[in-house]
Structures are given as C-alpha cells and as structure tokens.
Amino acid sequence: MSNAMPMRELKVGEKAKVVAITAIGELGRRIRDMGLVPGAELEVVGRAPLQDPVALRLTGFTLSLRNNEADYIAVERV
Amino acid sequence: MSKEIKVALAGNPNSGKTTAFNAITGARQHVGNYPGITVDKKEGFTTVGDNKIHLIDLPGTYSLTAYTMEEIVARNVVADQRPDVVIDVLNAGALERNLYLAIQLMEMGAPLVLALNMMDEANKQGMKIDIDKLSELLDVPVVETVARTGEGIPSLLEATVKCAAANQGKKWEPLAISYGPDLDPALDKMVALIEKNNLLTDRYPSRWTALKYLESDDEIMQLGREIHPVSAELEEIVKSVAKHLESTLATYPEAVIADYRYGYITSIVRQGVVTRLDSAADRVALSDKIDSVVTHRFLGPLIMLGIMYLIYQVTFTFSETPVGWFENFFGWLGETAEANMQDGLLKSLVVSGVIDGVGGVMGFVPLIMFMFLQIALLEDSGYMARVAYMLDRVFRFFGLHGCSVMPFIVSGGIAGGCAVPGVMAARTLRSPKEKLATLITAPFMACGAKLPVFLLFVGVFFEENQAMVMFLLTMAAWACALIVSKILRHTVIKGEATPFVMELPPYRFPTLRGLLIHTWERTWQYIKKAGTVILAISILIWAAMTFPNLPADQVAAFDAQKTVVQEQIDTANASGASVEALEEKLASIENEQAEVTLKNSYAGSIGVALEPVMSPVGFDWRTNIALVGGFAAKEVIVSTLGTAYSLGEVDPEDAAPLAERIAQDPNWTPSVAVAFLLFVLLYAPCFVTVVAIKQEANSWKWALFSVVFNTGLAYTVAVAVVQIGKLL
Numbered sequence: 117m118s119n120a121m122p123m124r125e126l127k128v129g130e131k132a133k134v135v136a137i138t139a140i141g142e143l144g145r146r147i148r149d150m151g152l153v154p155g156a157e158l159e160v161v162g163r164a165p166l167q168d169p170v171a172l173r174l175t176g177f178t179l180s181l182r183n184n185e186a187d188y189i190a191v192e193r194v
Numbered sequence: 195m196s197k198e199i200k201v202a203l204a205g206n207p208n209s210g211k212t213t214a215f216n217a218i219t220g221a222r223q224h225v226g227n228y229p230g231i232t233v234d235k236k237e238g239f240t241t242v243g244d245n246k247i248h249l250i251d252l253p254g255t256y257s258l259t260a261y262t263m264e265e266i267v268a269r270n271v272v273a274d275q276r277p278d279v280v281i282d283v284l285n286a287g288a289l290e291r292n293l294y295l296a297i298q299l300m301e302m303g304a305p306l307v308l309a310l311n312m313m314d315e316a317n318k319q320g321m322k323i324d325i326d327k328l329s330e331l332l333d334v335p336v337v338e339t340v341a342r343t344g345e346g347i348p349s350l351l352e353a354t355v356k357c358a359a360a361n362q363g364k365k366w367e368p369l370a371i372s373y374g375p376d377l378d379p380a381l382d383k384m385v386a387l388i389e390k391n392n393l394l395t396d397r398y399p400s401r402w403t404a405l406k407y408l409e410s411d412d413e414i415m416q417l418g419r420e421i422h423p424v425s426a427e428l429e430e431i432v433k434s435v436a437k438h439l440e441s442t443l444a445t446y447p448e449a450v451i452a453d454y455r456y457g458y459i460t461s462i463v464r465q466g467v468v469t470r471l472d473s474a475a476d477r478v479a480l481s482d483k484i485d486s487v488v489t490h491r492f493l494g495p496l497i498m499l500g501i502m503y504l505i506y507q508v509t510f511t512f513s514e515t516p517v518g519w520f521e522n523f524f525g526w527l528g529e530t531a532e533a534n535m536q537d538g539l540l541k542s543l544v545v546s547g548v549i550d551g552v553g554g555v556m557g558f559v560p561l562i563m564f565m566f567l568q569i570a571l572l573e574d575s576g577y578m579a580r581v582a583y584m585l586d587r588v589f590r591f592f593g594l595h596g597c598s599v600m601p602f603i604v605s606g607g608i609a610g611g612c613a614v615p616g617v618m619a620a621r622t623l624r625s626p627k628e629k630l631a632t633l634i635t636a637p638f639m640a641c642g643a644k645l646p647v648f649l650l651f652v653g654v655f656f657e658e659n660q661a662m663v664m665f666l667l668t669m670a671a672w673a674c675a676l677i678v679s680k681i682l683r684h685t686v687i688k689g690e691a692t693p694f695v696m697e698l699p700p701y702r703f704p705t706l707r708g709l710l711i712h713t714w715e716r717t718w719q720y721i722k723k724a725g726t727v728i729l730a731i732s733i734l735i736w737a738a739m740t741f742p743n744l745p746a747d748q749v750a751a752f753d754a755q756k757t758v759v760q761e762q763i764d765t766a767n768a769s770g771a772s773v774e775a776l777e778e779k780l781a782s783i784e785n786e787q788a789e790v791t792l793k794n795s796y797a798g799s800i801g802v803a804l805e806p807v808m809s810p811v812g813f814d815w816r817t818n819i820a821l822v823g824g825f826a827a828k829e830v831i832v833s834t835l836g837t838a839y840s841l842g843e844v845d846p847e848d849a850a851p852l853a854e855r856i857a858q859d860p861n862w863t864p865s866v867a868v869a870f871l872l873f874v875l876l877y878a879p880c881f882v883t884v885v886a887i888k889q890e891a892n893s894w895k896w897a898l899f900s901v902v903f904n905t906g907l908a909y910t911v912a913v914a915v916v917q918i919g920k921l922l
Contacts, residue, residue, distance in 0.1 A: 137449065142261045146695040148452040149256035151291040161482050165491045166587035171698055176288030176319075178482065178698040180583050182590075185693060 119193065123170075123186040131159045132191035139188035150179050152189060198246045199358045202271055204299060205283035206292050207254035208576075208699040210311040214283050214341035215251045216711055218351065225715045227892075233267050242351045245358075250277065256291075258298045260413040262624075272304050273397045278358040280304040281350065283341070286316035286323060289468060293459045296332075303366030303399050306334045307357050309350050313338045315700075320471035328467045342705055368399035373454045377408065377447060380435045384408075384428050391424040407432050408447040481700035485580070494584055501577070502599070505568045506608050509615065510642075513560035520560070524553030542740060543733070551732030554827065555725045558614050558882065563717045565604055565615040569622060570712035574704030578622060579696060586694060592676045593683025593691070595628035602632070602675060606639030609668045613637040613879055617886040618720065625692030631682050633887050634900045635675040637879035640668045643828035647874050650832055650849050654857050655867040671875055678907065686899075720886075727885045735826045735881075738796040744787075745794075752787040756780060782840070789840040797822050811873070811912040812866035821873070827880050865919025869912035877908035 120135045134156045139147055151174055152158070161178065162171040168183045203218075205211035215223070219238025226235045236251035252271055253264035260266055272280060280299055284292035289310075299306055310316075310323060329336040335353045339346030372378055384404035389395065394403050394417060406414040407428045418425035432447065439445050487493055528549045535541040572578040582596030589598050598620070599607075605616025616636050623629035640648070648667060649660075656663045683689075743749075759780045766773045792798050793815065801819035808818055816838035823834035832849055839855045856862050878901040879887065888897035 140446065140448075143693045143695070144448065145257070145259055145261055145452075146693045148449070149259075149294065150695060150697070151288075151294070151456070153453055153456045162485055162489060164489065164584050164587060165494050168587045169583060169694055171485070171489075171583070173482065174288075175290060176285070176321075177291065178485075178700070179695070180579075180698050181693075181695045182586065185695060 120190045121192065123189040123191045124183050126160045126170075126191065126193075128160050128162055131157065131194050133157050133194050134189060135192050136190040137188060138190070139185070143185060143188065147181070147185070147189065151175070152179075157194065158191070197244075198248050199279065199355065200248050200250070200275065200277045201354055201358075202250045202252050202275070202277040202280045202304075203283065204252045204268060204272075204280055204295065205254060205309075205311075206256050206285060206295060208697055209254070209283045209285040209292060210341045211251070211254055211283040213705060213708055214281075214309060214311060214339065214347070214350075215249065216705075216707055217341050217344050217347050218247075219249055221711075223711075225719065228267055233263050240351070242355050245355050247351065247354070250275065256295060258295070258302070259409065260411045263626075266413060269302065272299070272302055277304060278361065279307055279354050281307045281309055281354060283309045283311050283339075286310040286313050286338075287319055287321065289316075289323065290456070290459050290463055293463075294455060296334075297369065297371070297455050297458065300332070300334070300369035301371075301399070301402050301405070303368035303402075305357050305361040305366070307350070307353050308332070308334055308336045309339045309341075309346070310336060311339045311341050313346070314340045314343075322469045322471065324467050327465065328462070331462045331465060331467065366399070368402060370401055371454065371458045373405075373451055376439055376443075377435065377450055377454075380408070380431055381405070384431055387424055387427055387431075391422050393418055393422050393424055393428075404428070405451060408435065409451060410448065481576075481698075484701050485698070488577075489580055489584055494580075498581060498584060501572075502603050503608070505565075505572075506603055506611065508568060509561060509564045509604065510610065510612075513564045516560035517557055520553065520556050524549055524556070528553075539740075543736065546740075547733040547736035548729070551729045551736075554732055554882065555721070555728045558612070559717060559721065561612055562615045562618060562720050563713055565619060566716045567709060567713040569600065569619060570709045571704055573622060574702070574708055574712075576699045576701045579698050582694075582696065583698060590691060590694075592680045593628065593631055593687075594676075594679050595623050595625050595632070595692075597623045598628065598632040598679075601636040602639060602672070605636040606641035606644070607668075607672060609640040609664065610642045610645060611639060612643070613639065613641050613883040614886050616641075617883055617890055618716070620890055621716075627683065627687050627689050628692060630687050630891055630896060631679040633891055633896065634682065634903065635679045637883050637887075637900065637904065638675045638678070638876055639671045640875065641828065643880065644874055646829050646849070647824075647831045648871060650853055651856070651867050651871055654853050654862075655864050667871060667875060670872065674876060674907075719889075727888075728882050731881045731885070732826065735797075735823075738800075739792065739798075739823065741796060742794065744791050748790065749787075752783060752790075755783050759783065785837075785840040788837050792819060792834070792837050810916065811869050811909065812861065812863065812916050813870065813873075814861055817870065821877065824874065825878060825881055827882070828874065831874065863919070865916050865922075868919070869915040872915060873908045873912040875908075876911060877905045878902075879904065 123132070126132055134152055134154050136154055137144060137147055137152065156174060159173040160170060161173045169180045170183060170186060172179045172181070203211060203215055215236065215238065218240055222240065223236060223238035227233070228235050233253050238249045238251070240247050240249065250271060252268040255262070255265045255268050258265055258269040271277070282296045282299055284296065296306065296308060310325065316323065325336050325338060335357055337346055337350045337353050339350055341347065373381060381401060381404050384407060385400045388400040388403055394414070403414060403418070407418070410432070415425065415429070418428065436447055439447060439450060488497055528545050531541065531545050531549060535544065569578070572581070578597065581599060585596035585599050589596050600622060601616045601620040604611050604619050605613040613636060616639065617633055620629050620632050620636065623632060648664060652660050652663045759776055763773050763776045763780065766776060793802065798815070798819055800822055801815040804818040805815050813821070816835060819838055820831045820834040824831040832852065836849070836852050839852060841851050841855065878884070884897050884901060887900050888894055891897065
C-alpha cells in the first residue's frame with residue numbers, strides 16, 4: 117500500500133480506488149452511504165469554480181464532497 | 195373481498211421515488227408534517243382491483259441511521275406502522291448503492307418489493323439487469339419501472355398486492371447476513387440477551403437492534419437504556435468488540451458493518467445480475483459534459499448569476515398581475531364594506547382587521563407560487579445541487595450552505611424581493627444549522643416593502659446620490675447577513691458544518707405534473723398553516739392601533755371644532771364664497787384627531803414609552819409608533835409616520851408632503867436618518883415573515899429569537915451610527 121494517498125491530491129480526470137476511510141461518526145456514515153467503501157473505484161470529474169468541493173464519478177452516479185472531507189479518504193491511482 | 199393495504203414507499207433521493215408516488219396516487223394525495231419536525235408527511239390512495247392501497251411516502255434516504263430526521267422518520271414508520279408491504283424505489287443505473295437501503299429494509303423484516311426505476315436510462319447506459327436472477331437471489335419480487343412515463347407502475351402495484359396477500363398474517367422474516375468473524379459471535383451473544391429480556395422486540399427484530407448497538411445508534415441506545423438494564427451489558431459487548439477491531443484491524447464496528455453490507459451486495463450483483471456493456475454512451479457521462487460548461491470555472495458563476503436574476507425577475511414580474519387582482523378585489527371588498535356598514539368598531543374591525551388581513555395573506559400567494567414553481571424546476575432538473583456545489587466554498591466560510599443563496603436573493607438580495615417567499619425558499623436546505631442561520635439573516639435583505647421607506651428618506655437626505663445610497667443599503671444588507679451568520683454559527687447556532695457529501699444527480703427534464711404538484715402543495719401549506727396565524731396577528735395589530743379609544747371629552751372637543759368649521763363651510767357654500775381654505779382646515783382637524791387617536795392607542799403608548807430607550811438613536815414617539823406599525827408590514831412605516839405627523843393617510847408610493855415635514859423637523863439630522871435607514875433594514879422581520887420562520891424552523895423559539903435578536907442588532911447599529919455622527 118505504499119502508493120496510498122489522500123484523495124485531495126487527485127487531479128481532474130484521474131481514476132483511483134478507495135483504500136481506506138478514516139472518517140468516523142456522521143461524516144463516515146455519509147461517505148459510506150454513498151458507496152465510498154474500500155475497493156470502490158472513482159474518477160475525479162470536476163472541481164467547483166473555487167477548487168472546492170470536488171466532483172467524483174462512481175459506478176452509475178456523480179458525487180460531490182469537500183476537500184476537507186476527502187482528506188479522510190485514502191486512495192491509490194489506477 | 196376489499197381490504198386496505200398499507201404500503202410504505204422508500205428509496206434514495208434522486209431515485210424517482212417522488213415521481214413514482216405521483217404516478218401511483220395522482221392527485222389523491224395529502225401532505226402534512228410529522229409532529230415536532232419539519233419532515234413532510236405525504237400520503238395517498240389508489241385502488242387495484244378490489245384492493246384499496248394506502249401509500250405512505252417515506253422521506254428519501256440513503257440509509258436508516260439516526261443521523262438525520264429523515265432517516266429516523268423512515269425507519270420509525272416501518273417499525274411502528276407495520277406496513278403490509280414496503281416498496282423500495284431504486285435508481286437502476288446505480289443499482290449497487292441503491293441496494294444498500296434495500297438490504298437495511300430487509301434486515302428490518304418488512305415484506306419488500308423492489309421497483310427498478312429509470313430502467314430506460316439504465317438500458318441506454320448499456321446496462322443489462324437480470325431481473326429474475328436478482329429477485330431469486332434476494333428472494334423479493336422485483337419489477338422494472340419508468341415512473342416518468344408510468345411504465346411498469348401497474349405491474350408494480352400488482353406485485354405489491356400479491357406480496358401483501360402472501361405475507362398476510364405472517365411474522366416478518368428479517369434478513370440475516372454475515373458480518374464476519376469479528377462481529378458475528380458478538381451479534382449472536384447480543385441477540386440472545388435481547389431476546390431473553392425482550393428488549394424492543396415488539397418494534398424491531400433482535401438482530402437489527404444488536405446491529406444498531408454496534409453502529410452506536412444514539413436513538414436506539416437511548417431507547418434501550420430507558421427500557422431495560424440489559425442495555426448496559428450490550429454496550430459492554432460493543433465496547434470490547436470495538437476495542438478488539440481497533441487493535442487488530444485499526445477499524446471500528448460501523449465501518450465493518452458497511453463493508454459487509456456492500457460485500458453482500460457485490461456478491462449478489464456479480465452473479466450475473468448486472469452487465470455493463472459500454473460506459474461511453476453513459477447518460478451520467480452526458481450530464482458530466484453539461485457540467486463541464488455549467489459548473490465551468492468562469493462560465494459557471496456567470497450562468498448561475500443569470501439564472502438567479504431570471505428567477506427573481508419572473509417571481510416578481512409575473513406575479514405583479516395576479517397580485518394586482520388580489521389587491522383590487524380586496525380593495526373593492528373593503529370599499530363595499532366601508533360604504534355599506536355603519537360607522538363604528540365593527541366596521542373598523544371588518545375593514546382594517548379582517549379584509550386587510552385576509553388580503554395581506556392572499557397578496558403573497560402569487561409570489562409564493564411563482565417562486566416555488568421555479569425552485570421545483572431547479573430542484574427537479576438537478577441544477578439546485580450544482581448551485582450548492584459552486585457556492586459551497588464561499589458560503590461555508592460564513593457557516594452557511596451553498597443553497598443559502600436562494601433565500602437571500604428572493605428575500606431582497608436583489609433589492610425589491612420579499613422575505614416571506616425568501617424564508618420559505620430555505621426549505622431546500624437539508625442542513626439544520628445552516629438553515630437556521632439562513633432563516634434568521636435572510637430578512638435583513640432590502641425587501642420591496644422597505645423600499646418606499648428608503649426612497650422617502652434617501653430622497654430627503656441624499657438627494658444628490660440616491661442611486662448610490664440605495665445600492666449601499668443593499669450591500670449593507672448582504673454584509674450584515676453574512677457577518678451575522680458567521681457570528682451566530684460561532685455562538686447560538688454553534689457546531690460543525692453538516693457534511694456536504696452530496697449526490698450531483700444527472701440533469702433531467704422535470705415532469706409538468708411533478709412541478710405542479712410540488713408548487714400546489716407548498717402554496718396550499720402556506721395558505722392553510724400560515725394564513726390563519728397571519729390573520730389572527732393582523733387583527734391583533736389592528737386592535738393595538740385602535741384601542742383604547744380617545745376619551746369621550748376629547749372626541750367631543752374635536753367634534754365641536756369640526757361642527758364649527760362645517761357650519762362655516764355650509765354658510766360659505768350658501769353665499770357662493772370659496773370653501774377651499776375651510777375644507778383644508780376641516781381636513782387638518784381630522785388629521786390632528788387621527789394623530790391624537792394614534793398616540794392614545796396601545797401602539798402609541800408603546801411609542802411614547804419607548805422614547806427614553808430610543809433617545810440615544812434620536813427617534814421620537816412618532817418614529818417609534820411607525821416602527822411598531824412596521825411589524826405589520828414594512829411599508830406601513832410610511833403611512834403611520836404620515837398619521838403621526840398629522841398628515842392623514844399617506845400613500846407610500848407618493849409621500850411628498852411627508853418628505854417636506856421630515857425635512858423641516860429638526861430632530862431628523864443626517865446621522866439620525868442614516869441610523870433610521872439601517873434600523874429599518876435590520877430590525878424585526880414583519881410578522882408574516884416571523885410566521886414563515888416559525889414554519890420553516892418548526893419552532894416559535896427561533897421565530898421569537900429573530901424578532902428580539904434582529905431588533906437588538908438594529909438598535910446597536912443605529913446607536914453606533916448616531917454616536918459616531920456626533921463625534922464627526
């Protein structure tokens with residue numbers, strides 16, 4: 117898992133796989149509810165005009181979350 | 195045999211659940227509130243053959259935790275109302291994530307029917323779903339639907355009726371999936387304890403309760419503690435499992451549970467249920483393309499500004515005509531009553547209290563309708579989520595939400611709005627703290643009713659720079675709203691920002707039926723709920739400005755004066771002399787009487803009593819009464835000032851005589867005028883807005899807070915302005 121990195125560092129257009137979710141409580145729950153669990157594949161499809169939040173493409177839908185929320189998600193590029 | 199089947203409709207937000215609800219029930223639906231919270235309670239009816247179906251629309255949720263009101267409502271309805279069948283509407287295109295809720299419903303044990311909605315889109319995406327296989331593996335009926343066109347709805351209802359018949363009188367059979375070697379033993383131990391002590395077993399399956407303990411679900415644990423001491427034992431088990439997980443896997447039970455649920459879903463879907471052929475022809479991909487323009491770094495904000503401006507224009511321009519009809523109608527009604535009723539209290543009550551009150555309530559209806567129609571359009575099309583997405587960074591800084599922009603703009607963020615529909619626009623905000631801060635600060639905006647007051651004073655004191663000052667007032671409103679939000683979110687509405695994690699639903703054409711139903715139900719709620727309260731308060735305000743009556747001797751004195759002048763007019767008329775001067779004299783006596791009557795009323799007494807409090811701001815009793823009257827509606831400030839200055843009824847649109855009087859009054863220095871302008875901008879919202887705030891926050895406490903806090907703020911700002919003015 118040497119190439120695990122925080123999701124914030126992904127650039128628009130990059131694809132990655134979730135390695136770990138470290139958020140707890142409500143945020144952790146919300147992230148998991150949306151299908152962001154270890155193994156899920158995603159692609160960064162856009163960023164808001166002020167670079168935050170970020171838009172992610174998952175299987176069949178698009179999701180957005182803030183950079184400081186993305187910090188709880190470790191990913192590796194695929 | 196005819197029997198009522200109780201059916202609950204569950205599903206993720208954006209799964210087409212509401213469309214399905216409308217397709218099933220048509221106009222036969224009813225919207226209310228769950229007691230004590232702002233979650234809408236929608237119910238509807240339909241018949242299938244001999245069976246009457248009672249459909250309960252659960253709030254759209256992704257899960258069944260205790261983190262949001264919506265999720266608590268959804269699971270409580272299932273647990274307490276014991277529906278015969280639960281229909282779960284799934285967005286077929288995102289099947290895996292949508293099944294996450296279905297699994298949780300199955301764990302509760304309710305007989306389930308899955309509606310695989312938006313099958314047309316899923317097919318276009320190149321996605322194939324083997325319905326029979328899915329149904330077989332999950333052991334629940336599965337029906338394909340396209341709720342927008344109504345396709346598949348009859349088969350869905352048929353399957354529902356069949357499912358109800360098959361499960362009638364049977365015990366619910368909750369699904370039990372494995373949660374792995376760490377949790378399963380603990381679960382078994384907890385289930386044994388729960389069953390031995392009958393902990394909540396009348397409401398929830400024991401395994402479900404055990405899972406909720408492992409998820410540290412506040413609501414269930416609270417319930418458990420109140421009912422039985424065994425709760426402590428369960429919590430001990432959870433603690434030791436959590437400790438073990440943390441030390442061995444660096445994770446915690448909640449995360450493990452979610453992982454295993456998704457694992458279970460994946461294991462089912464991978465058995466040939468779903469095949470994705472070609473992701474290039476993806477509908478979501480098309481949506482992403484639209485987003486590359488609509489949320490573009492430069493184009494995005496420009497397009498958004500344009501759309502906001504358009505909504506504002508449409509709301510206030512298109513509603514002008516119907517508002518005019520209402521005004522004319524109630525004006526005519528008032529005049530008719532005026533002409534046909536005997537002078538006296540009853541007439542005054544009917545004309546100034548009831549007719550004006552009902553007219554006031556109805557006058558807002560076209561505004562509210564047009565605004566909700568457009569908001570429904572933005573929400574149903576998917577654009578609203580983009581607004582939140584683009585503005586989140588800015589508004590988050592002030593403790594607000596991207597969606598706060600809508601209430602601000604409609605309230606008068608573009609001068610001339612109205613805080614009543616503005617406050618109601620906050621309904622799109624799903625984060626409670628951000629919503630509350632928005633509700634309290636949106637009324638600062640320069641609404642249309644404040645404008646005549648501003649125009650009057652700006653005309654008198656800033657003749658040279660009228661446009662500039664008006665613009666500065668609008669900017670001051672924005673600055674105050676944002677800064678005060680930030681302060682509130684660090685004090686009385688303190689707390690972490692609600693997680694933003696939000697779906698960006700694909701763009702869709704809204705259905706006309708959906709738009710009309712949304713608009714109608716929200717407007718009707720306003721008329722029904724707010725309307726009655728508003729009418730009651732307007733009668734109260736009428737009473738405060740009418741009672742107590744002027745003492746009889748004073749009335750007699752005025753009458754005597756009037757009789758004298760009237761006689762002089764009569765003689766002058768008889769001799770053919772000019773009566774103009776005399777009639778003016780008569781009018782001025784009447785105006786003086788109106789002034790004295792107003793000063794003598796409760797509202798007047800309040801104004802006089804407030805003089806010592808308001809003296810640091812430089813307001814006299816006249817201004818104070820006008821401000822008290824402004825609580826009814828801000829434009830009343832102008833007409834009340836007119837009465838207080840003995841000018842009779844002043845038309846807010848044409849207040850030239852009043853402007854002259856104010857210009858001559860030495861009390862009105864420029865700094866007092868600025869203080870007054872800011873005071874009017876910031877002080878208590880009009881009571882119609884207060885009632886709307888109560889409705890949206892579902893609490894009189896916060897509605898009252900907005901009155902007291904905003905007035906306190908206005909006072910502080912006004913004092914500061916006057917005191918600084920003295921130094922300069």
